[in-house]
Amino acid sequence: MSDLSKSPEGKPIYEGSVKRLWQSPDDADNLRFEFTDDYSIFDWGKMPDTITNKGKALAFLGAHFFETFGEAKFWQSLRESKYLKRFGGDWLKRRFSHPVYETLTTSGLPHHFKRLVNAGGTVDRTAIATTDKVYMEVVKANVPNPELRKMLNHELYFYPHVSDQSKVRQSSTAADGSVRRLVPLEIVFRFGMPEGSSLTSRLQKNPGYLRELGLPAVPTPGEWFPVPVIEFFTKLEPSDRLLSWTEASLMSGLSAQAFEDLLETTLYCALGLYHLFAEKGLELWDGKFEFVVEYPANGKPRILLADSIGPDELRLICRGHHLSKELIRQIYKDTPWTNALSKAKDLAKQRLEPDFKRICAEELGQTPAPLTVAEREIVDGLYGSLANLMAGTEVFPNQPTMDDFVNTLQTTFPQDKPDVGASGNRHAHRKSQPLRTAIHHTDKEISVKARGDNK
Numbered sequence: 001m002s003d004l005s006k007s008p009e010g011k012p013i014y015e016g017s018v019k020r021l022w023q024s025p026d027d028a029d030n031l032r033f034e035f036t037d038d039y040s041i042f043d044w045g046k047m048p049d050t051i052t053n054k055g056k057a058l059a060f061l062g063a064h065f066f067e068t069f070g071e072a073k074f075w076q077s078l079r080e081s082k083y084l085k086r087f088g089g090d091w092l093k094r095r096f097s098h099p100v101y102e103t104l105t106t107s108g109l110p111h112h113f114k115r116l117v118n119a120g121g122t123v124d125r126t127a128i129a130t131t132d133k134v135y136m137e138v139v140k141a142n143v144p145n146p147e148l149r150k151m152l153n154h155e156l157y158f159y160p161h162v163s164d165q166s167k168v169r170q171s172s173t174a175a176d177g178s179v180r181r182l183v184p185l186e187i188v189f190r191f192g193m194p195e196g197s198s199l200t201s202r203l204q205k206n207p208g209y210l211r212e213l214g215l216p217a218v219p220t221p222g223e224w225f226p227v228p229v230i231e232f233f234t235k236l237e238p239s240d241r242l243l244s245w246t247e248a249s250l251m252s253g254l255s256a257q258a259f260e261d262l263l264e265t266t267l268y269c270a271l272g273l274y275h276l277f278a279e280k281g282l283e284l285w286d287g288k289f290e291f292v293v294e295y296p297a298n299g300k301p302r303i304l305l306a307d308s309i310g311p312d313e314l315r316l317i318c319r320g321h322h323l324s325k326e327l328i329r330q331i332y333k334d335t336p337w338t339n340a341l342s343k344a345k346d347l348a349k350q351r352l353e354p355d356f357k358r359i360c361a362e363e364l365g366q367t368p369a370p371l372t373v374a375e376r377e378i379v380d381g382l383y384g385s386l387a388n389l390m391a392g393t394e395v396f397p398n399q400p401t402m403d404d405f406v407n408t409l410q411t412t413f414p415q416d417k418p419d420v421g422a423s424g425n426r427h428a429h430r431k432s433q434p435l436r437t438a439i440h441h442t443d444k445e446i447s448v449k450a451r452g453d454n455k
Helices: 055-071 070-076 088-094 099-108 123-131 198-207 209-213 243-253 256-278 323-331 338-352 358-363 373-379 382-392 402-412
Strands: 011-015 020-025 031-034 038-040 047-048 115-118 135-139 147-151 152-156 180-181 185-192 223-234 282-293 302-306 316-319 439-441 446-448
Touching: 020 115, 031 055, 055 070, 055 115, 055 135, 055 256, 055 382, 070 099, 070 256, 088 256, 099 256, 185 198, 185 243, 185 256, 198 209, 223 256, 243 256, 256 282, 256 302, 282 323, 323 373, 338 358, 373 402, 382 402
Parallel strands: none
Antiparallel strands: 011 020, 020 031, 031 135, 038 047, 115 135, 147 152, 180 282, 185 223, 185 282, 282 302, 282 316, 439 446
């Protein structure tokens, strides 16, 4: 019988629907992420299919963005980006004069990424496609798991008080004397409101929410914002729950200064990604970040970018088509399964029952169908093609170019036309409704315009 602790993965820590977490066998202060080829949508968990190259492509992209952001020269050049000129001059001026930005230009972005590794040691990310199973090694952080309590007709989550460093240090301390813990928030940034965005329904239900976002008027679907906006959601609860800024600041356990640093870091990371994707002719509409706070043995807390960065955390558009997990969501949108899933979540909330999947499968009789052969062939090209585009070289061989990939999407998923697929009318109810593009290609450069702006 093999000793799992001696395997390249090390000791198993956690297994999710699409990612596994291992204790590094080489360093007690490090963990290893294993990205699988599985995928999950709509909080369902593992879906019936796998996607070619997905795991390795996500590891490549994560390493690519962490290493890019870790370089001070990237942030030094960002202030000159022509793609950021669309944002207000005064707003950008404030960003580029903030102390957090000054730190980025001298030291780069702190993050939790260490290296890509396999059984033989460190892996060069450009050789990842021909390498055996690859892991992303990151620094370890404590997770402040909340306690669920049911009181009257409410479910309440109580988070450990983590703002007191002396109490934090009782949980875990790294070899260098520092303490790291996960900030229990998903921080969402939005550059606009694409069609199908969850923000649309929230503004319809609560028009006053507009003021909280800092927007001058109710946006229409497909409209870009004058500046990016930020929302906070829970990270460690079964379903993502929207938080007010007050709730988020309290839940974070950060001081006022550290929370401001968290906000500014979110904006810089979002602007950095916007620039990198615009250089490749892609639109970044929104995405999410996760962070770790590090308390050194001496000195002030540091905010570290954590988790990973890739299409599963972002909404990317090219010529009106999704280049992220949203493509798969669009394939399954308005199917009998997703309609039943929505109803099952409502029933679970009413009953205070956490297992909405059981309600969907057993009571409503719906589970997700596998992708059709035609859909599978297209989705298999998503992750490898995107990795090749961002790398500027063929990291993953035998993948379509991005132009060819989007041309296939245009042919297979034309707007407002259902995709029948390889199995007759089983998926005739599926639709793909691509967004209107906001990046207009010219012979000289890529310029970005707001919706309805014909000047």
